[in-house]
Amino acid sequence: xxxxxxxxxxxxxxxxxxxxxxDSLLDAPEPRADAGVHLGxxxxxxxxxxxxxxxxxxGWLDDAxxxxxxxxxxxxxxxxxVLAHAAARLLVGATTDTPPEKVVWGRHxxxxxxxxxxxxxxxxxxxxxxxxxxxGQVLVAVADVPVGVDVERHPDDPLALSRLLHPRETExxxxxxxxxxxxxxxxxxxxxxxxxxxxxxxxxxxxxxxxPHLDYxxxxxxxxxxxxxxxxxxxVVPEGYGAAVAVRG
Ligand SMILES: CC(C)(COP(=O)(O)OP(=O)(O)OC[C@H]1O[C@@H](n2cnc3c(N)ncnc32)[C@H](O)[C@@H]1OP(=O)(O)O)[C@@H](O)C(=O)NCCC(=O)NCCS
Numbered sequence: 001x002x003x004x005x006x007x008x009x010x011x012x013x014x015x016x017x018x019x020x021x022x023d024s025l026l027d028a029p030e031p032r033a034d035a036g037v038h039l040g041x042x043x044x045x046x047x048x049x050x051x052x053x054x055x056x057x058x059g060w061l062d063d064a065x066x067x068x069x070x071x072x073x074x075x076x077x078x079x080x081x082v083l084a085h086a087a088a089r090l091l092v093g094a095t096t097d098t099p100p101e102k103v104v105w106g107r108h109x110x111x112x113x114x115x116x117x118x119x120x121x122x123x124x125x126x127x128x129x130x131x132x133x134x135x136g137q138v139l140v141a142v143a144d145v146p147v148g149v150d151v152e153r154h155p156d157d158p159l160a161l162s163r164l165l166h167p168r169e170t171e172x173x174x175x176x177x178x179x180x181x182x183x184x185x186x187x188x189x190x191x192x193x194x195x196x197x198x199x200x201x202x203x204x205x206x207x208x209x210x211x212p213h214l215d216y217x218x219x220x221x222x223x224x225x226x227x228x229x230x231x232x233x234x235x236v237v238p239e240g241y242g243a244a245v246a247v248r249g
Contacts, residue, residue: 014224057086148203191242
């Protein structure tokens with residue numbers, strides 16, 4: 001991808017996004033046939049879902065998704081994957097009144113190489129969507145414009161991982177770790193910058209095919225920012241996690 005390095009403009013007066021919670025796969029949201037959603041964002045607390053719902057959700061997946069689900073060795077990763085895909089099928093299907101198991105899952109072309117490994121897409125649906133799963137938490141975003149979402153657990157070693165980020169973000173995390181900067185511990189600052197960057201790159205559709213050290217999204221508390229025509233906002237998630245959503249326009 002031949003875009004230059006970008007720097008986000010923070011908007012300190014904006015609020016972080018409070019997601020809706022999806023507490024059951026049986027609670028299908030109302031169908032929205034005209035798809036007039038600017039942004040719908042749902043959070044799933046994995047621990048609230050029992051084996052019955054997991055089985056129901058697994059039954060909606062296609063062969064490729066089932067194969068991917070069974071490749072996870074750790075049960076907590078597999079549960080989060082199944083719930084993320086089942087919830088995305090439910091929420092995206094609701095926009096066209098399609099049952100979750102009938103949603104035809106695909107991928108947009110990657111903007112870097114044209115191969116079909118960009119943002120996920122659902123055949124016949126006019127909405128865009130994005131999903132993110134990590135042990136314990138899932139986020140699904142549905143929008144009428146390209147969207148990317150990310151949720152991350154706080155890492156054990158933010159200093160080592162911070163080297164992957166933009167050099168100014170690395171510096172900010174290092175300064176926080178050594179008491180030279182207020183406004184959030186190093187762990188929180190790392191998770192903010194990482195989730196903002198990943199949400200943005202998933203929105204573009206390139207994912208980590210674009211080096212996360214190229215774009216500066218910042219580690220500060222400002223809950224919203226714009227970068228290269230995208231609005232990137234922090235998402236309210238439980239203690240121990242960080243999350244962001246990026247919407248084009
Ligand atoms: C997308 C990516 C950032 C996900 O990272 P992660 O933190 O492990 O996972 P998350 O749970 O937050 O997101 C996973 C979801 O992102 C979506 N996704 C995958 N690739 C994506 C892309 N290029 N753009 C947008 N979304 C993407 C998928 O829906 C995926 O869900 P699935 O694995 O259950 O199917 C990472 O897998 C990636 O960047 N992969 C592509 C890297 C690459 O080199 N591409 C080649 C470019 S030519």
